[in-house]
Amino acid sequence: MIKEALNTVSDLWSLMVGLRVTKKYFLDPQVTVRYPWKAVSNIASYKGHLELVSAKAPGKPKCISCGMCALACPSNCLTVVKRKVPKPTPEQAQAEAEAKAKGEKPKDKTPKDPEQFLYDYTLCSLCGTCMENCPVGALAFTGSTYLAGYSREDFHFDLVQVLKNQAGLEGVDASVAPETAESEA
Amino acid sequence: MNAIPAELLRIIIGLVAIAVSVGLIGLVMVWVERKVAGHIQRRPGPYEVGPNGLIQPLCDALKLVGKQLFMPKGADPILFWLAPVLAFLPVLLLFLPLPVGDGLQTLDVNLGLLLILAFSGLAVLSVLLAGWASNNKYGLLGAARGVAQAVAYEIPLLLSVLAVSFVAGSLDLAHVVKLQGTWPWNWNIMTQPLAFLIYIVSALGETNRAPFDLPEAESELTAGFHTEYSGMGFGLFFLAEYANMVVVCSVATALFLGGWHGPVLPGPVWFVLKVSALMLLMVFVRWTYPRVRFDQLLVINWKWLLPLAVANLLLTAFFVKLAQFA
């Protein structure tokens, strides 16, 4: 009987303890970051959408258009469009033929960087398989968390163009206004 | 001018003041609730619209007013729309006999307490109608719970109030307040602590506030009896809930906490302060505890509150009689 009464008292006391906890946190400072005015501090390590790593010359990608990334991608969101071999002028063709006749190996003059590097962000699952399989390390994640768009097409990027824009607008966050693949075509 | 009796004028002015203040209280309470809840949960709560989000409830109210009044197929149109009105209107009447200050009372009747208890009984009807008429299974379950709960919790509420009015020998709220003094030890809570506790618990049950928010238990019945209500239909239920909170807290203040009595500050200020403190307690309780189960709710009532209230009442009656002889 007494034990039961004591139990009841301790049960009721547990309600008081709960109120004490909420009172404590009521008076404690808030932990919310008021977003549009203050950014959260933990996005540095976030890995957002892909970008091409530029070679020494700004705006020129390191990429050699080998297509390993597109092959490795689990969701087929990458398309690498290689540069077309420019049609040799008659002189060049002649020179080439002469060189061949001499037994020299013809020099590959076509630049290796891709014409277009189409990236469909709507399909990407940010797994990083493409980066790991790039033989030259030409791909990287951006830290961009704030990417937003009005339509599906806003997330179809041509990464070559994005890189060029980035080089042109030094110091401006390129992810803010990436060119869409559609506007290219 | 003589054609209008002074009493009628007073009631009309009072009713207008009540209607305005209920709306205002609703808005302020929504803000306070969200702000307090936010701070408890270490969030800022609303802070975007107006200073510290003070205009936010007004915007929400406007949004509610602007929404389409939607009625589900198969619902009873008359009863469906009657329910929110029925939830809200009696609440206005509940404010009539509340003594905010000395003489500051809309309707000075000697049965004020009875009036409040009688009108608050109407709230059950609106819950029942809302749940029944909306032709929704969740609504029906919510309504069934609401009725059982309200019927059960009215009894200890009544008994605890009666104990106080025994001591005062009156059902007039103003009279009960007048008998109390300035300082806390002159208040009825010192002589009737148990009645106060019972009152507060049953008031939580009566107003369907967490942890006794069974009729609208969100995780079980989605929104219970008001599942199908949108726009102002929901808005009225919402407003009625907060207005009901104010009423039960006001009655508690008048009966147990000395009403308008208090040092230094004028009477109405003290009254408002005490009511706010009680409301804050109710808000804190809501954001701290889990919800009780339905059968537990009834067990608390029938096995604990009711016997305690009856015992308290008998003891009080005994001592009152003893005091009369002495």
Next chain:
Amino acid sequence: MTTYQNNDHLAGDFYTQNFAKTAGEGNLILNLGPQHPSTHGVLRVVVELDGEYIMRAEPILGYLHRMHEKMAEVKTAAQFIPNMGRVDYGHALGWNWAFVGAAEKLGGIEVPERAEYIRVITCELNRIASHLLWWGAYLLDLGAFTPIMYAFDDREKVLDILQIPTGSRLTYSYYRIGGVAQDLNADCIRRIQEFIPWFRSRLPMYKDLVSDNIILRKRIEGIGAIEQDTCRRYGATGPVARGSGINYDVRRAQPYSVYPKLDFVVPTSDLKDARGRYDVRMIEMEQSLRIIEQALDMMPEGEVLVKGAPKPSWKVPAGETYFAVEGARGKIGAYVVSDGGKNIYRTKLRAPGFCNLSLFAEVSQGTILADAVAILGSLDLIIPEIDR
């Protein structure tokens, strides 16, 4: 009032009608879900109610079926790893591990020791995050609104830590066949070391606010008791089985990785009810902290990805294997059959939530609606994992 008598819209679909055939006289058939606050996603439970008492309950699945197993048939092993992060958003790394482990077992690939420790640390952190999510959501089911905010406050910290090596916050795809994608850097390790004492200091608050609260105790004590026998029959694992007193933890029963070297207790409870499952999970969080602490101390330097780790085009050698890990909800298994071709021939994923949910129909019988919600919550269901 012409619409008053028309109740066509209440007739229900195939499941409801089929269910209704055997319903008792005057009983109410109620669909809990697919959109319902307490089903955590799109689970649908058809219940037959007599008043508030549940006569029968039948969970209906498939609203979140995404064909993960079929997708495995059209992808190479390495390409399938991102899928595993999406099966169960609560404990993504457990699923990562189950599949990667199976592929490694079939390919005979040794994982560097440091990678094993990193896997243990991240997986346990993920378990804490998952349990915190459950804790908050469960309390929300029981009508307490505040605990989930406190739980998320802590969970944020775990996610911040896990974001450093994995780069994402929820659907990780971090483990690779033969190791992990990235090493834990100094900042990450420092944060983990700070997190452990901090989280320990938070646990008493959880106890004060919730575990000891009389209303909560009354809500979960003696509710939804599951006998050991029933657990075994349905194949329940994880905290659900341990809450019924079955001492079964894959980390101990079928040791994998470096768990045998670590000292931790497998908590069990003899209460068998929702309270038992609750207690088990609360203790598991503490034990996870212990495991992380030890793993951090014991972690050697070295590689995190084995030399010559499989490329995406890697063909899994022919054969079949099963690899199980202990997830936050129970035994996560991956059964992989390979014919040596480009893609894995067949992958079968064992979701612990599926077995745990199967219990619900039996356990909830005869309880009242509020208890059914409490039972459903105590099983810790993540619907995407159940539907896969």
